[in-house]
Amino acid sequence: MNYHDHPALSASKLKKYACGTAVDYWAAYEDADRMPMVPSDAMRQGSLVDCLITEPEKFSRKYIVAPIVDRRTKVGKEQWAETQEIARTSGAEVITAEWHHTAQLIVSKLKNDPIASEFLQGSGQVPHFWHDAENDVECRYLPDLEQPEDGLLVDLKKARSANPRDFARQSFALGYDIQVAHYAEGFLDRHGAYPTKIVLLAYEWAYPFNYSVNVISDELLEVGRQRRNDAIAGIKACRGTNKWPSWGINTMEAPRWFQVDDPANDTDVSDLLEGV
Numbered sequence: 001m002n003y004h005d006h007p008a009l010s011a012s013k014l015k016k017y018a019c020g021t022a023v024d025y026w027a028a029y030e031d032a033d034r035m036p037m038v039p040s041d042a043m044r045q046g047s048l049v050d051c052l053i054t055e056p057e058k059f060s061r062k063y064i065v066a067p068i069v070d071r072r073t074k075v076g077k078e079q080w081a082e083t084q085e086i087a088r089t090s091g092a093e094v095i096t097a098e099w100h101h102t103a104q105l106i107v108s109k110l111k112n113d114p115i116a117s118e119f120l121q122g123s124g125q126v127p128h129f130w131h132d133a134e135n136d137v138e139c140r141y142l143p144d145l146e147q148p149e150d151g152l153l154v155d156l157k158k159a160r161s162a163n164p165r166d167f168a169r170q171s172f173a174l175g176y177d178i179q180v181a182h183y184a185e186g187f188l189d190r191h192g193a194y195p196t197k198i199v200l201l202a203y204e205w206a207y208p209f210n211y212s213v214n215v216i217s218d219e220l221l222e223v224g225r226q227r228r229n230d231a232i233a234g235i236k237a238c239r240g241t242n243k244w245p246s247w248g249i250n251t252m253e254a255p256r257w258f259q260v261d262d263p264a265n266d267t268d269v270s271d272l273l274e275g276v
Contacts, residue, residue, distance in 0.1 A: 015175035054124030141186035151196030177224030
């Protein structure tokens with residue numbers, strides 16, 4: 001069975017529940033008639049960089065770089081069709097030469113950077129399955145990079161912005177704290193101790209490929225543990241009742257930042273029309 005098809009709870013499943021609704025989770029993982037998940041370009045780009053860093057020996061089996069051809073010509077059409085056929089029969093993903101070049105530049109920069117390179121060592125992309133006794137549930141995780149001898153756990157993240165402040169906001173909204181908490185439990189089961197340092201290495205796809213090494217604090221990890229446990233409890237409850245609620249009824253309030261006596265909230269018509 002493919003790792004991603006295994007029924008055990010993964011970080012992705014927990015994030016889907018915690019950062020959306022129960023029905024989002026059901027639609028993605030429990031609905032018998034669900035459609036296959038189609039990864040976005042951003043996800044595909046992140047997976048490409050992951051592969052080049054964590055398992056470069058598998059690149060030629062997982063990817064085919066499309067030839068640069070004029071598909072309006074007969075020769076170009078034939079070369080393109082041949083590439084698609086090879087991909088179909090091999091199961092490899094076709095990527096553009098531009099994507100390949102950009103990913104290579106990112107990987108080269110990270111590996112040659114004196115700070116980032118320290119966190120790109122160890123084994124990667126090795127799945128692990130375990131039974132979470134506290135929550136009585138089967139779990140799995142697939143870490144990007146681990147250095148168990150140093151207690152280090154690293155996850156690579158393609159980000160809109162690697163600015164630590166921006167990335168922190170994005171990370172919480174996407175449930176990365178839940179992910180690292182889940183990974184920490186897997187690390188414990190696999191290696192016999194919790195990781196002493198968990199890092200999210202964020203990088204940008206666009207030149208000049210800024211990056212940041214974001215060390216997870218004990219406080220954030222504890223928040224992630226609580227959100228993880230809440231998500232597991234919620235999923236188990238929904239499975240028990242076979243009811244998967246959405247957002248439900250909510251009271252809409254004025255935004256917290258809004259203050260009627262704050263001049264910054266005064267809106268002029270010219271402001272609204274600017275750029276139109």
